[in-house]
Amino acid sequence: MGHGDEVTVDRAHCLADLERAAASALPAEVWDFVAGGSGAETTLDANRRALDRVFLVPRVLRDVSRCTTAATLLGRPVPVPVATAPVAYQRLVHPDGETAAARAAKAAGVPFTASTLSSVPIEEITAIGGTVWFQFYRLRDAERSLRLVRRAEDAGCEAIMLTVDVPWMGRRLRDVRNRFTLPDHVRAANIEAGPTAHQRHADASSVAVHTGEILSSATTWSSLAALREQTRLPLLLKGVLSAEDARRAAEAGVDAVVVSNHGGRQLDGALPSVDALPEVAAAVGDGCEVLLDSGIRSGTDVLRALALGASGVLVGRPLIWGLAAAGEAGARRVLDLLSDELRDALGLSGCDGVEAAKRLRTFVPA
Template identity: 45%
Template structure:
């Protein structure tokens, strides 16, 4: 759990990396390993960061950016900038106020918030903290009645979209957290799920697989996604898309948008970085279909690169937890301001007055 966070920001907090550097002073080693770690050998976790480092931005001269703006529209809703707070679970691990503090920071910085099903604060309590744009990230529950109730609660609380995560029907163990001895504190729980009965325990036949006949037997399929689309009046965004064929099928099914993601390196280890997956998925869904990206975004520069490669917006995951641990809502709000300033600087120097002007031509592609 987090020790007492700062109420006044010290000098020298200039980037997301500065918050990451300070976070170990506010988090115990086990919690830090859980928050920062990935699955397996963390190949994909490292690749998420390395992918952004490979790209360079081309400056342009004499461009008129005097009326520039980071504003955009997503799912028909206005956003002040293309930086959204990703749905990160159990935020009370980082700060006692958890998702409440994150929501207050979102409200103070005109930032879109996506709340996790596994929030340590109820979705209703979080909604009360921000009048701004907020979406609810949904995990299918083994009981359809529980899933439907979560959807109804999100609708009633004013969430503007559902973001259903489909890339972790099995959650791989995090080796870094396991080696550090991390155990979820009893005081931190999935607050949104406390009223639902636990799923019945499956009895395996002799020779049955705990994975295939156990966990995967309850994993959602295409019929479940179709059911969800028919259940709700909210637009449904699917998170965790990595294959162009899946992307094209989901678009045809009526999914409102997609998040290109590898769960921040916490899903299948060894899969490509989210950024490297983005161009093929953009090609599969066409130019005007909403695409978001998460995984490895650590700066406004990274956000610019993702937009240039086909994303409409990006989501910020681990950096929000570092800032939350260091300085609560103040830290998250400050982090978001820094990221937006970095993005604006890239736009100005690359001659892109709006986010819609950011395209592949803004990046330098050396001849190999």
Template identity: 60%
Template sequence: MAEPTVTDLPAQAPPVCLADFAERARAVLPPDVWDYVAGGSGAEVTLAANRAALDRVAVVPRALRGVETPDLGARLLGRPYAMPVAVAPMAYQRLLHPDGECGLAAAAGAAGVPYLASTLGSTPIEEVAATGAEIWFQLYWLREKALVRDLLARVREAGCRALVVTVDVPVLGRRFRDLRNAFRLPSEVTAVNLPNGRDDLAHSGTPGVSAVPAGATFAPALGWDDLAWLRERVDLPLVVKGVLDPRDAQEAVRVGADAVVVSNHGGRQLDGAPASVRMLPEVVDAVGDRCQVLLDSGIRSGTDVLRALALGAGGVLVGRPLLWALAAGGRAGAASALDLLAGELRDALALAGCPDPAAAGALRTLRVD
């Protein structure tokens, strides 16, 4: 695959913020695909709350700190990365662009950040790992434990650096946009990491029904004992994603998690759940230095990354903005978005008087109502 450049993007004024990619993606995507990615569950109260809550976090900058060019480097799960950012796990990326998971993973690798490969990826984990990016694998717990074992064996063989277990999908949230659209996947986009046929129903549309699989595939009765079983059998760093209640964060530490991701699944699961950033300080206080805390859901800019760091996160997961960039320009679009995010974060740190991401944890924050 040839190394892409920003000039490979469609001929138009270059994006100046991540929101610009959303406008371009909407112009090229079928309406039902746009809705599938952009939408949340229910009345989308939590989806809107993620953005509103981040905008209410004011960061108090420090003056005369002698900072000209901050170093963006940070450690996630004990490993050094170019910035405190990871690409969130997102399903069916070939739905948005033929480059799909490999394109976004390659862009992440070039940017020096980890890429979280989804169980519901539309490109085999082995091919994604072959891009050379640092891969963390996101696991949806399957109903049959033997299938979980098989998938874990593939993850190890592919050289993934961490295992991220999503724990907030006992059932799929009711996503009204998908139901109204009778959303289904095109025949060429499949969940290739699942056993053969496990997402057959995802390709058959029925009015008032979304075809995206969950109930027939995932185990709704997942419990902490299952996480303990996993911890005993996996020698990779273990991340628990989908935690909002500090008590659950403490349970994750108890079973041996190396990190937790404070997340409401981008507003796509329980509508009415709190914004992730609202729960972040409580989770940080609950776990102390016993594991790393990452933030997911609603991150849209370098300023948002700074807000998360100032509230105690060790890093963030970025999702939809990178899918919009992928849709707008394939691998080159994703690379451009990550470069733009790095520039925004560098500016935000400099303006706040921080020489590096770690220093942001000492900043004061205020809630602006």
């Protein structure tokens, strides 16, 4: 399979179909970069197993003839409680990269989260016209960091998502073994960076080396407080698994916490995100919204997240599968499938909408 029109998406009936198409379309080392996790990939695998352990207790004799997936995220109406997760260097998997993915998100009516390490400049992404959130890594240089926030604001981003679980990149052994290096046409378009990410290293991923050179490993609660003062945009904190951290974040004025273990790509052995979700949701109460990231693969997973206290979810790897398989059309198919599957799951569980889903009981076997 190749890119673009060579792959039809109408025969993709679930996200796993697009995963297989992407695996066939991509070079092996690029697929490893997308699919892999850190260490022994314990947390990567556990994310999926944990979601599959969450069983829903459906209700009956409910009128679901007008079942809707409509919701709000950060106070804005959305047709489905989904946003794209930030994923770096999307031109690795398709020539149009973030541009195509952002167009797909706009067409689906969901927020697109542009990474600091996007391979397309933020201005080109916001020019597409959809809702764009900017995922922000603090850089070692504080002035450069502030300029990056201002640039996102000036470009028209509607929220800032500070990622806090990457003091440095986790040891992703697939990339280490592959001595993974970015091709020349794929660059961190939002930051002035040296050539490190394009230089092959003897026993390391060049992406990890590059990230270690530019990102701050000294991001603290004081950093969060400063960012809250520096921007009036809604602020999300991504990478939270601890209820105590979530409560403190809400008290610090964040608008949402994203319960995430970075898709199993940072601390191997970290708690599966869905297992952390109920305590985090209880800890913040009405203090801020709670989103779930890491492992979402179906509309049923979205329903599970809602029932466990989330306002919505972020979807990362599946969007990249769609992008790799068929560009913008593939990415759009991912989002359409999630919407269709969520509506199906809502109705079959006796819920006429997202608010009813939040009252649904769940059962996790011992």
